[in-house]
Amino acid sequence: MLFRKLLACAFAAVVTTSTAQSTDGILDLVRRRLPDHVDDFIFRLLENQTTPITSATNSTNDAYTISSTDAGKIQVEGNSLIALASGLHRYLTDTMHVDIWWGIGSRLDVGPVILPPLDQPIKGSSIVPWRYHFNTVTFSYTAAFWTWEDWELELDWLALRGVNLPLAWVGQEKILVDAFRELGMTDAEINAYLSGPAFQAWNRFGNIQGSWGGDLPMEWIDNQFELQKNITARMVELGMTPVLPCFTGFVPRAITRVLPNATVVNGSQWSGFPTEFTNVTFLEPVDPAFTDLQKSFISKQAEAYGNITHIYTLDQYNENDPYSGDLEYLTNVSYNTWKSLKAADSQAIWLMQGWLFFSNSAFWNISRIEAYLGGVADNSDMLILDLFSESAPQWQRTNSYFGKPWIWCQLHGYGGNMGLYGQVMNVTINPIEALSNSTSLVGFGLTMEGQEGNEIMYDLLLDQAWSGSPIDTSAYFHNWVTRRYSGTGDIPQELYSAWDTMHSTVYNNTNLTTTAVTKSILELSPNITGMLNLTGHHATTINYDPNMLVSVWKTLFSAASANPALWNNPAYQYDIVDVTRQVMSNSFDDMYTSLLSAYTSSARSNATIQAAGTNLTSLLTSLDTVLSTNPAFSLSTWISSARSQTSNTTIANFYEYNARNQITLWGPSGQINDYASKSWGGLVSSYYIPRWEIFTSYLMTTEVASYNKTILDALLLQWGETWGNKTSGPTMSVEGPAVANLTTVLGGLSGDWPGIFGS
Ligand SMILES: *[C@@H]1O[C@H](CO)[C@@H](O)[C@H](O)[C@H]1NC(C)=O
Ligand SMILES: *[C@@H]1O[C@H](CO)[C@@H](O)[C@H](O)[C@H]1NC(C)=O
Ligand SMILES: *[C@@H]1O[C@H](CO)[C@@H](O)[C@H](O)[C@H]1NC(C)=O
Ligand SMILES: *[C@@H]1O[C@H](CO)[C@@H](O)[C@H](O)[C@H]1NC(C)=O
Ligand SMILES: *[C@@H]1O[C@H](CO)[C@@H](O)[C@H](O)[C@H]1NC(C)=O
Numbered sequence: 060m061l062f063r064k065l066l067a068c069a070f071a072a073v074v075t076t077s078t079a080q081s082t083d084g085i086l087d088l089v090r091r092r093l094p095d096h097v098d099d100f101i102f103r104l105l106e107n108q109t110t111p112i113t114s115a116t117n118s119t120n121d122a123y124t125i126s127s128t129d130a131g132k133i134q135v136e137g138n139s140l141i142a143l144a145s146g147l148h149r150y151l152t153d154t155m156h157v158d159i160w161w162g163i164g165s166r167l168d169v170g171p172v173i174l175p176p177l178d179q180p181i182k183g184s185s186i187v188p189w190r191y192h193f194n195t196v197t198f199s200y201t202a203a204f205w206t207w208e209d210w211e212l213e214l215d216w217l218a219l220r221g222v223n224l225p226l227a228w229v230g231q232e233k234i235l236v237d238a239f240r241e242l243g244m245t246d247a248e249i250n251a252y253l254s255g256p257a258f259q260a261w262n263r264f265g266n267i268q269g270s271w272g273g274d275l276p277m278e279w280i281d282n283q284f285e286l287q288k289n290i291t292a293r294m295v296e297l298g299m300t301p302v303l304p305c306f307t308g309f310v311p312r313a314i315t316r317v318l319p320n321a322t323v324v325n326g327s328q329w330s331g332f333p334t335e336f337t338n339v340t341f342l343e344p345v346d347p348a349f350t351d352l353q354k355s356f357i358s359k360q361a362e363a364y365g366n367i368t369h370i371y372t373l374d375q376y377n378e379n380d381p382y383s384g385d386l387e388y389l390t391n392v393s394y395n396t397w398k399s400l401k402a403a404d405s406q407a408i409w410l411m412q413g414w415l416f417f418s419n420s421a422f423w424n425i426s427r428i429e430a431y432l433g434g435v436a437d438n439s440d441m442l443i444l445d446l447f448s449e450s451a452p453q454w455q456r457t458n459s460y461f462g463k464p465w466i467w468c469q470l471h472g473y474g475g476n477m478g479l480y481g482q483v484m485n486v487t488i489n490p491i492e493a494l495s496n497s498t499s500l501v502g503f504g505l506t507m508e509g510q511e512g513n514e515i516m517y518d519l520l521l522d523q524a525w526s527g528s529p530i531d532t533s534a535y536f537h538n539w540v541t542r543r544y545s546g547t548g549d550i551p552q553e554l555y556s557a558w559d560t561m562h563s564t565v566y567n568n569t570n571l572t573t574t575a576v577t578k579s580i581l582e583l584s585p586n587i588t589g590m591l592n593l594t595g596h597h598a599t600t601i602n603y604d605p606n607m608l609v610s611v612w613k614t615l616f617s618a619a620s621a622n623p624a625l626w627n628n629p630a631y632q633y634d635i636v637d638v639t640r641q642v643m644s645n646s647f648d649d650m651y652t653s654l655l656s657a658y659t660s661s662a663r664s665n666a667t668i669q670a671a672g673t674n675l676t677s678l679l680t681s682l683d684t685v686l687s688t689n690p691a692f693s694l695s696t697w698i699s700s701a702r703s704q705t706s707n708t709t710i711a712n713f714y715e716y717n718a719r720n721q722i723t724l725w726g727p728s729g730q731i732n733d734y735a736s737k738s739w740g741g742l743v744s745s746y747y748i749p750r751w752e753i754f755t756s757y758l759m760t761t762e763v764a765s766y767n768k769t770i771l772d773a774l775l776l777q778w779g780e781t782w783g784n785k786t787s788g789p790t791m792s793v794e795g796p797a798v799a800n801l802t803t804v805l806g807g808l809s810g811d812w813p814g815i816f817g818s
């Protein structure tokens with residue numbers, strides 16, 4: 060425990076930079092979200108985080124006390140700004156029963172008009188000094204086209220939930236471009252390296268380079284840079300320590316033109332991309348140019364955003380194998396990288412995703428991990444994200460990363476896939492066990508690839524960071540429902556009951572064959588084998604009884620009979636669409652199986668295949684109508700956010716191409732096809748339905764013995780490319796039916812699909 064404190068101290072001591080602390084940032088949050096209650100709250104900071112040696116050394120965790128004052132105000136006292144935000148959240152959620160949500164927005168203003176007084180003070184303190192948020196790729200899967208308004212919502216969500224260590228690497232291309240230009244590279248040479256707006260995360264850690272479908276425009280780079288100024292300033296105001304990017308070593312091929320003697324190697328090939336787009340050039344850290352670029356990057360960055368952090372994200376081998384597995388080589392790479400960071404910022408801490416140790420455990424045996432981490436001689440100069448702790452923790456086999464501080468993270472889902480899923484036991488019991496087993500564990504964090512649904516699972520882990528024993532998840536779900544559906548009168552028992560059932564089923568997966576959010580096969584490129592019962596990364600297995608979920612749906616639906624005002628409740632609108640989506644996806648599996656039976660039956664006829672195919676596409680049409688009732692489940696939201704980043708139509712078309720390509724082919728010709736697929740209104744109708752129609756007609760015209768997956772895949776790929784090149788035009792009319800009325804649409808389901816939704 061003492062060791063943990065010392066490590067935490069080392070961080071706390073170095074990350075504090077500004078002078079006197081103001082609580083204005085927290086008051087501004089109240090002003091944004093609870094404008095009617097600005098004068099009802101008092102925030103008092105009990106310690107200055109600016110005196111690191113005395114106070115931060117002695118207080119590693121955040122703590123708050125909430126109480127009522129004689130004047131009838133709610134006072135939140137805390138030892139840090141994030142403690143104040145966390146205390147405010149505790150009052151809002153537990154006493155006022157309101158919250159702020161992804162995909163729904165802020166519902167903080169629907170609570171009681173008069174703030175309920177507290178009989179007794181409420182106290183809370185974190186059990187770990189750091190709460191981390193973001194996977195490197197969340198920035199592409201979820202936030203690629205976010206506006207400042209989207210970011211404001213996210214940052215308020217994070218602050219209230221006590222996150223004090225968020226990744227902040229929007230807009231880093233601006234810094235890189237400036238550094239490369241200074242080296243003498245031309246813009247054409249730099250552009251050959253940079254990837255499109257929907258693919259920047261993978262460019263930044265050297266999986267891919269270059270852009271398909273057009274070059275990254277300078278206006279994108281400039282706008283994102285401006286956006287990052289807002290983001291970092293707000294993070295600091297809210298009491299967070301941003302994790303900023305730095306120079307990783309990945310460079311344009313032209314490095315050897317401007318530095319003919321540079322020591323470079325090529326990174327490995329990623330996910331079947333052609334060499335043009337992968338095998339990214341890596342400047343060896345031993346080369347003096349590496350340190351020069353590091354200094355250039357970090358000083359330019361500090362100039363732009365201020366000296367706001369000493370923690371830098373730096374991944375060199377994320378799904379990208381080192382040039383050599385030689386132990387000495389690995390130690391040298393990390394040693395020189397660390398030295399470069401220290402030369403640029405003497406207090407630098409290197410934050411790294413530990414994903415590689417899981418994803419390529421064949422390469423990263425214990426000796427190699429030890430060699431690579433060992434290059435950083437001072438343990439407190441590094442911070443590792445144990446990226447997938449709930450399913451595939453690496454901290455045990457690495458002996459707690461050989462003493463390096465690390466963070467227990469829930470990854471939960473890939474590619475922003477949509478499926479109801481959670482492991483309530485593993486995200487409550489395991490981090491607490493880890494805390495008592497590992498002295499260098501200093502935080503809990505969320506590293507989802509995309510923020511798509513299942514919000515309760517993320518809330519749960521962030522709340523676990525304030526409870527020394529595993530949370531009672533049954534009570535937790537109950538309380539969560541109370542705040543989830545506030546603002547429209549009584550919360551019917553049905554809502555509690557539906558969530559209680561999901562708590563012990565969809566959110567209590569314990570089957571080790573499915574370790575993350577499940578995928579719906581309706582989103583996968585059709586074929587006749589291998590779609591159902593997939594396990595692992597993108598499992599398609601349903602680990603609960605699908606009939607149970609149908610009865611959950613009925614219970615949820617009947618809640619609105621008990622309280623019809625729920626139809627106007629954004630949380631209810633979101634959740635019922637989400638559960639309907641899952642029920643229909645589950646039923647799709649059966650219809651697909653029927654189609655295969657019709658195809659392989661000895662009595663096969665075109666009529667039976669056609670009928671089975673039509674059944675399946677009709678279901679998708681209904682699904683599309685349901686999804687299209689809600690912008691959070693609509694393709695048009697994604698595409699219009701991409702297009703509206705610019706006023707230039709040619710550039711808007713390029714952004715739209717990026718947006719479409721990421722969620723479908725993911726690569727110029729389907730390199731990681733359907734990885735980031737989505738059940739979105741407009742996408743189901745315009746993309747998946749035609750794909751299943753192509754499949755059905757292929758089956759009708761092809762004998763079982765002549766079935767040729769290569770031919771079928773070519774047809775489907777051609778369709779993928781056609782769809783990906785479409786543009787919505789300036790008027791933004793994205794394919795799909797007009798937004799329909801949710802009440803009518805859901806009310807019609809039991810008539811349209813009696814086999815699924817009927818009583
Ligand atoms: C924090 O620092 C400011 C400025 O130095 C000082 O006025 C204030 O009293 C300090 N507050 C605490 C709680 O130490
Ligand atoms: C930054 O925030 C200001 C408001 O504070 C806003 O006007 C501006 O558009 C934002 N910048 C970007 C790039 O979104
Ligand atoms: C590159 O290395 C060669 C041989 O060591 C040397 O002659 C030359 O001056 C170097 N060029 C630069 C630009 O450093
Ligand atoms: C790309 O990487 C692969 C290994 O993943 C390697 O076999 C190939 O030679 C590399 N190509 C280039 C041009 O570096
Ligand atoms: C950031 O810190 C460095 C090193 O202490 C200093 O040289 C630089 O002026 C500071 N920059 C800003 C913007 O405060």
Ligand SMILES: *[C@@H]1O[C@H](CO)[C@@H](O)[C@H](O)[C@H]1NC(C)=O
Pocket residue numbers: 449450451452482485489568569570571572573574
């Ligand atoms: C839960 O955690 C345990 C211990 O780390 C692990 O063995 C198990 O695989 C996890 N459960 C699932 C469903 O991944």
Ligand SMILES: *[C@@H]1O[C@H](CO)[C@@H](O)[C@H](O)[C@H]1NC(C)=O
Pocket residue numbers: 455489492493496
């Ligand atoms: C913690 O340590 C105990 C005793 O060594 C061991 O039995 C247990 O499995 C460990 N738990 C985890 C999560 O590693």
Ligand SMILES: *[C@@H]1O[C@H](CO)[C@@H](O)[C@H](O)[C@H]1NC(C)=O
Pocket residue numbers: 483484532562563564567569
């Ligand atoms: C979750 O499943 C496990 C294993 O089946 C069971 O022991 C546990 O009680 C369940 N928890 C809940 C909350 O349903």
Ligand SMILES: *[C@@H]1O[C@H](CO)[C@@H](O)[C@H](O)[C@H]1NC(C)=O
Pocket residue numbers: 570571572573592594600
């Ligand atoms: C876990 O899921 C797999 C794949 O669906 C299944 O074969 C297995 O029976 C399940 N295990 C348990 C214990 O339910």
Ligand SMILES: *[C@@H]1O[C@H](CO)[C@@H](O)[C@H](O)[C@H]1NC(C)=O
Pocket residue numbers: 583584585586587588589590593768
């Ligand atoms: C059929 O598609 C699924 C899902 O994309 C895939 O896992 C499976 O390998 C494919 N089957 C064959 C024979 O390629």
Ligand SMILES: *[C@@H]1O[C@H](CO)[C@@H](O)[C@H](O)[C@H]1NC(C)=O
Pocket residue numbers: 591592
């Ligand atoms: C998938 O799993 C279900 C449930 O275990 C089983 O009934 C079905 O036969 C499996 N389908 C395939 C294609 O393996």
Ligand SMILES: CC(=O)N[C@H]1CO[C@H](CO)[C@@H](O)[C@@H]1O
Pocket residue numbers: 112113114116117
């Ligand atoms: C437990 C602990 O770290 N205490 C320290 C608190 O701060 C003072 C002043 O720096 C130190 O002397 C204590 O050792």
